[in-house]
Amino acid sequence: MTVDERRHQLQRKLEEVLGPQNAQTLMDELGTGRLTIEDLRSELRTRLTQLDTKLQLLEERTDRKLSELKSDILERINDQTKTLFRAAVVSNAATVLAVAGLAFGAARLA
Numbered sequence: 158m159t160v161d162e163r164r165h166q167l168q169r170k171l172e173e174v175l176g177p178q179n180a181q182t183l184m185d186e187l188g189t190g191r192l193t194i195e196d197l198r199s200e201l202r203t204r205l206t207q208l209d210t211k212l213q214l215l216e217e218r219t220d221r222k223l224s225e226l227k228s229d230i231l232e233r234i235n236d237q238t239k240t241l242f243r244a245a246v247v248s249n250a251a252t253v254l255a256v257a258g259l260a261f262g263a264a265r266l267a
Contacts, residue, residue, distance in 0.1 A: 158166075164184070171180035 168180055168184050171183055174180075175183065
């Protein structure tokens, strides 16, 4: 039995129970229940547009977060490089002073 046959059968049964006018009012409220291909295409376009918008916002947010992360990592690397450089300068200075002290000590003994 097709959908149209079932609707027609339902309308006859409603007319028996409710009367023709009330049955027609109820059937009109039910509508066809079918979407046309154009309705589906329109709905699909709307949903795709919404999805595109959401994906674009997600991409922008991800780019912003990656940029912040990159900046934070570079700042930390820069801080560590400065610390290592200072440590190297102090170590070399201490080594030069130690060697100079040994040289002066050796010169006095000689």
